[in-house]
Amino acid sequence: MSTKKKAVVLLSGGLDSATVVAIAKDQGFDVHALSFSYGQRHSVELTAADDVAKHLGVVEHKTANLDLRTFGGSALTDDIDVPKDREEETMEEDIPVTYVPARNTIFLSFALAYAEVVGAKDIFIGVNALDYSGYPDCRPEYIEAYQTMARLATKAGVTEEEELHIRTPLLEMSKADIVTVGTKLGVDYAMTISCYDPNDKGEACGHCDSCILRKKGFREAELDDPTRYQA
């Protein structure tokens, strides 16, 4: 049995969370990856998460079922049109329609349960404060407040080391930084899906906010973009 420290890593199948898995492994953690089947319109995300977990060598990969459509309220779970070909300035103006109410709060809560059961004290999440600031639950002060709450929700550690940590290695990184680090750590970005509106084959639309930011990241990092785009 491995004596390495365990971490729970939230894995969506996207570019960011794949990079986080690679970073957690590089930091010496045994990774317990956690994905969600939450009524998202494109299940190709879950296939991508499986591929990434296998490729990067996690010790366990669980997918929790939950139905966020119970409440509605987002373009990622409802039949609202995903905006296309927007300027970056426009994206930053307000909370996007692709925002799922309380999504990170819900995902982290499941990660907390998983961490408690396997005895992990570290939870990794690929939130990013720079590239995309429209989501309130991606802000550093939110993550810090979550950690404070999570420590009170669970059995207390004696030392700081034993206390629960919410780790956000991408928080201050640009998309170019992220793909540069991930490429060095062996992430195969062809497996990952960032697109808000992919086709059934998992090919990206190339025009939603997420595709535009991803393209720009590879361009600025001066790396080939291995993303599979729709013809």
Next chain:
Amino acid sequence: MSTKKKAVVLLSGGLDSATVVAIAKDQGFDVHALSFSYGQRHSVELTAADDVAKHLGVVEHKTANLDLRTFGGSALTDDIDVPKDREEETMEEDIPVTYVPARNTIFLSFALAYAEVVGAKDIFIGVNALDYSGYPDCRPEYIEAYQTMARLATKAGVTEEEELHIRTPLLEMSKADIVTVGTKLGVDYAMTISCYDPNDKGEACGHCDSCILRKKGFREAELDDPTRYQA
């Protein structure tokens, strides 16, 4: 359409949460009740929640599906024996085996999503710090930290009134206080189920920690105990 303020109330079908629904209504809120089908061993809880919601007149009652058995780790979802006939001192010694990892954190996170969608700024939860202190996520400092996190997770209010509030009307009440208040507000406790190990008819075992505390509450309040116990 009602112009009353909306509240989301977590409703398990137990004695405490039924009382909270009555208190929220008494405080002038339109109640949106939220229950969970989370792989609990006894689904009679959900029938009780339905009955209570109808009887007390909520405006909406949703049941969210989620599977906490994905991770295991509790007598309420796994096949671990529920302890019987314990002294109250023994119950308080440690975190009970009936603890579901991160349960309140997960439940509150769904309540937060529901509140955001319906435009409620108040979330009620029937946690209690006095009667049963074994659960870390029932402590007042936990609830306060949750509220701080939840405000950062969502769109900010301009005034204190518009900020999100986690309301815990039972926090400092004894079980006797709770049944006294609920009885005055018209709660029919015969509909509610507190037992950790009820039979298929929804009759209580009378011997688990929860049954023992409930019996004592009615006795101390000098009220008839309408609970349906197994013969």
